[in-house]
Amino acid sequence: MxxxxxxxxxxxxxxxxxxxxxxxxxxxxxxxxxxxxxxxxxxxxxxxxxxxxxxxxxxxxxxxxxxxxxxxxxxxxxxxxxxxxxxxxxxxxxxxxxxxxxxxxxxxxxxxxxxxxxxxxxxxxxxxxxxxxxxxxxxxxxxxxxxxxxxxxxxxxxxxxxxxxxxxxxxxxxxxxxxxxxxxxxxxxYVMNCNVTIDSQDLDLGKEIASAIRGSNVNGLKGVQTMAFPHQGKIEIACNVESFEDPEVIETAEGSQYMAYSVLGDQFYYVPPHYIEAQVKKLASDRGVGTIGRALIGFTxxxxxxxxxxxxxxxxxxxxxxxxxxxx
The missing domain is CATH 3.30.990.10 (Formiminotransferase, N-terminal subdomain)
Incomplete structure (x- = not known):
């Protein structure tokens, strides 16, 4: 119900x-x-x-x-x-x-x-x-x-x-x-929290990857705020994933960069966790580093x-x- x-x-x-x-x-x-x-x-x-x-x-x-x-x-x-x-x-x-x-x-x-x-x-x-x-x-x-x-x-x-x-x-x-x-x-x-760990102890590398996906970056992910922290002997890319309204985002599909939901008839979009993880994994791989999974702190x-x-x-x-x- x-x-x-x-x-x-x-x-x-x-x-x-x-x-x-x-x-x-x-x-x-x-x-x-x-x-x-x-x-x-x-x-x-x-x-x-x-x-x-x-x-x-x-x-x-x-x-x-x-x-x-x-x-x-x-x-x-x-x-x-x-x-x-x-x-x-x-x-x-x-x-x-x-x-x-x-x-x-x-x-x-x-x-x-x-x-x-x-x-x-x-x-x-x-x-x-x-x-x-x-x-x-x-x-x-x-x-x-x-x-x-x-x-x-x-x-x-x-x-x-x-x-x-x-x-x-x-x-x-x-x-x-x-x-x-x-x-x-x-x-x-709604703001979702999603963290991705890279298999490295290089904080500067973590900050570089975090900056690359940050929404304020021209090629970054819209609505994503990022920080990099040392965590359990590795580096964690911590992401706050903001919901946003965007008339240019017309539809979503499986594997898309955006997911959609509505509240009181207003349509909101956000970048899903799997897409964030894939982007971090690609950026880390380009630098010769792997990733060790992601953690969604709560819910979409x-x-x-x-x-x-x-x-x-x-x-x-x-x-x-x-x-x-x-x-x-």
């Missing part, structure tokens, strides 16, 4: 927290998302997936459900994360600025990105009230009126290199407390919608336990 027949308007949040090495903390954050203040379960919310990377010390928790309940659900998860994670002692090679580092909301079905932006702004205001020392930067549909994209905000704030919070100027809240750091909150069309847009519909229909709050969380 589809979400429209269920009467649900679905959205998702891919909650990024700066903890992966203490599995019990990550799972406590996920479980907190499922409970209302009175201790009752949110009937129309499910934690679909947990992806944790030990070396990065970062977890992405996919929370999906009714847009009317999702804000409260994510707030509860964030409160648990802020209680348990201290940025003064946090250690990991993945860039981050906050204990709760990123809170993006994405529309799945029956809801637009503008409403997701309103949910994001409301969450930001609630966090400031509930968490002493919390500070926020906004992006996408939550960042009014500019609607600056996440990649622009991260560059402005030095997210890729900074671990000193003292000079940061948040959009909301006071100067970041050292324990909490700075949290990004926003909304946009269609998979996220389908899993959310199924989990809510069946009343499965801890869907990640059925699907199998990934702890590395």
């Amino acid at each position: 589809s979400s429209s027949r269920l009467g649900l308007r679905l959205a998702a949040c891919l909650l990024n927290i700066s903890e992966a090495r203490r599995k019990y903390i990550v799972e406590n954050v996920a479980k907190a998302a499922l409970l209302e203040r009175n201790g009752q379960k949110h009937p129309n919310v499910s934690v679909l997936n947990i992806f944790s990377d030990h070396e990065y010390n970062r977890s992405v928790i996919t929370i999906a459900g009714s847009v009317d309940e999702l804000g409260d659900s994510v707030l509860a998860a964030c409160l648990e994360a802020f209680r348990s994670i201290d940025m003064e002692v946090q250690d990991g090679i993945h860039p981050c600025l906050g204990a709760v580092d990123l809170i993006p909301f994405y529309p799945l079905c029956g809801v637009g990105v503008e409403e997701c932006g309103a949910v994001a702004r409301s969450l930001a205001e609630n966090l400031l009230l509930r968490v002493p020392g919390c500070s926020v930067f906004l992006f996408g549909e939550a960042d009014l009126p500019e609607k600056r994209p996440l990649v622009q905000r991260r560059k402005q704030l030095g997210w890729f290199t900074r671990r000193d919070f003292s000079a940061l100027e948040p959009d909301l809240g006071v100067a970041p407390a050292r324990k909490c750091g700075l949290t990004g909150i926003g909304a946009s069309p 847009p269609q998979e996220c919608k389908n899993c959310a519909e199924y989990a809510i229909k069946e009343g499965i709050g801890e869907f990640w336990k059925i699907r199998g969380g990934v702890f590395m």
Whole structure:
């Protein structure tokens, strides 16, 4: 049964927290998302997936459900994360600025990105009230009126290199407390995370390949943001794969560079994981290097919608336990 027949308007949040090495903390954050203040379960919310990377010390928790309940659900998860994670002692090679580092909301079905932006702004205001020392930067549909994209905000704030919070100027809240750091909150069309590992320890080579497929490159992949990191003795090409609207993309076919999906009648496109992997594999091969598979951190847009519909229909709050969380 589809979400429209269920009467649900679905959205998702891919909650990024700066903890992966203490599995019990990550799972406590996920479980907190499922409970209302009175201790009752949110009937129309499910934690679909947990992806944790030990070396990065970062977890992405996919929370999906009714847009009317999702804000409260994510707030509860964030409160648990802020209680348990201290940025003064946090250690990991993945860039981050906050204990709760990123809170993006994405529309799945029956809801637009503008409403997701309103949910994001409301969450930001609630966090400031509930968490002493919390500070926020906004992006996408939550960042009014500019609607600056996440990649622009991260560059402005030095997210890729900074671990000193003292000079940061948040959009909301006071100067970041050292324990909490700075949290990004926003909304946009769905952004997928896909990583491809190359069989090399040469970080410069990884950066060269990442640059070649980056969407800002004239020959790159549209909507793909990339970074290269040392990871488990190899180099990982980490990709944020943005959904986009493009009237020039008319149709898709198996093996095409683009996949399509629709929300509220609007058509969106993205580069599928298999195509990203193929491009990285080709670029690496041209340089005499192989690849060692890919990791999709969560779901494609269609998979996220389908899993959310199924989990809510069946009343499965801890869907990640059925699907199998990934702890590395």
